[in-house]
Amino acid sequence: MAASAPAHQTTMKAIVRERYGPPDVLELRDVEIPTIDDDSILVRVRAAAVNAYDWHMMRGRPSLVRVVAGLRKPKSSAMGVDVAGQVEAVGKNVTQFRPGDEVFGSRSGSLAEYVRGTSQSFLVPKPARLTFEQAAAVPMAGTTALQGLRDKGQIRPGQKVLINGASGGVGTFAVQIAKAFGAHVTAVCSTRNVEQARSLGADEVFDYTKEDFTRGGRTLDMGWRRSSLVSSRRRWCHGSGSRKCRSFWRRTAKRI
Numbered sequence: 001m002a003a004s005a006p007a008h009q010t011t012m013k014a015i016v017r018e019r020y021g022p023p024d025v026l027e028l029r030d031v032e033i034p035t036i037d038d039d040s041i042l043v044r045v046r047a048a049a050v051n052a053y054d055w056h057m058m059r060g061r062p063s064l065v066r067v068v069a070g071l072r073k074p075k076s077s078a079m080g081v082d083v084a085g086q087v088e089a090v091g092k093n094v095t096q097f098r099p100g101d102e103v104f105g106s107r108s109g110s111l112a113e114y115v116r117g118t119s120q121s122f123l124v125p126k127p128a129r130l131t132f133e134q135a136a137a138v139p140m141a142g143t144t145a146l147q148g149l150r151d152k153g154q155i156r157p158g159q160k161v162l163i164n165g166a167s168g169g170v171g172t173f174a175v176q177i178a179k180a181f182g183a184h185v186t187a188v189c190s191t192r193n194v195e196q197a198r199s200l201g202a203d204e205v206f207d208y209t210k211e212d213f214t215r216g217g218r219t220l221d222m223g224w225r226r227s228s229l230v231s232s233r234r235r236w237c238h239g240s241g242s243r244k245c246r247s248f249w250r251r252t253a254k255r256i
């Protein structure tokens with residue numbers, strides 16, 4: 001299989017940024033098409049999606065992101081992560097993919113005509129029933145919701161789960177995943193998204209502009225905060241109906 005970029009083209013269009021800042025720092029530029037080695041694949045981007053992550057990477061805020069992305073300026077000018085596309089070329093050691101395969105996943109620099117992946121990269125075959133646009137919307141937000149509920153939260157059927165921010169990128173996946181695991185789901189969002197939350201399967205929906213879900217003595221097995229990645233056990237609340245659980249949510253609700 002060809003282990004190089006398309007012969008007729010050496011440059012591609014890409015959204016890049018050389019410094020941190022507001023959306024004005026983004027530029028559409030001609031850049032080199034990524035080259036691939038024997039273990040890599042080249043994917044022609046058919047759709048890409050943006051997440052809160054991309055916003056943080058563009059702004060360089062919170063400052064902690066600069067520890068990874070570059071202190072004074074970004075180490076890489078590439079933007080975007082979520083992607084769906086078609087394999088254009090594969091290295092000679094790659095056996096999982098062939099040119100023409102439809103894939104989706106997370107690759108740095110997805111806001112471009114082509115991205116490079118490796119055989120170990122976060123790219124998987126795209127289900128035929130999903131459009132490229134639908135597939136590109138899934139990876140980061142969907143994985144975040146899945147990891148939080150299944151891996152961190154160890155969700156079980158019958159649990160009462162609250163998804164705060166149920167109409168957002170992560171929350172819309174979280175509602176559906178929690179329902180698929182057999183949980184009783186309480187969703188929190190604003191008025192305009194109440195019907196959407198119901199249509200995604202939420203059993204109860206709180207409109208945070210009209211009512212405070214922390215009042216009313218409800219008990220929960222697990223909760224999802226809207227304001228941060230759930231990476232710490234402290235942000236989860238286990239133990240059905242415990243006093244600790246209720247007070248956790250009262251305190252959390254004040255902070256979000």
Ligand SMILES: NC(=O)c1ccc[n+]([C@@H]2O[C@H](COP(=O)([O-])OP(=O)(O)OC[C@H]3O[C@@H](n4cnc5c(N)ncnc54)[C@H](OP(=O)(O)O)[C@@H]3O)[C@@H](O)[C@H]2O)c1
Binds near residue numbers: 142190
């Ligand atoms: N997207 C990702 O891939 C990803 C990955 C890792 C971590 N995160 C983090 O997860 C968090 C959510 O990200 P997201 O992409 O899902 O954000 P988003 O799409 O902007 O969604 C924000 C959600 O919060 C709700 N909300 C706003 N104000 C609220 C309030 N006062 N009370 C209750 N809910 C309120 C919004 O509801 P309405 O729209 O109905 O007002 C919406 O459902 C962010 O902190 C982000 O950094 C996101």
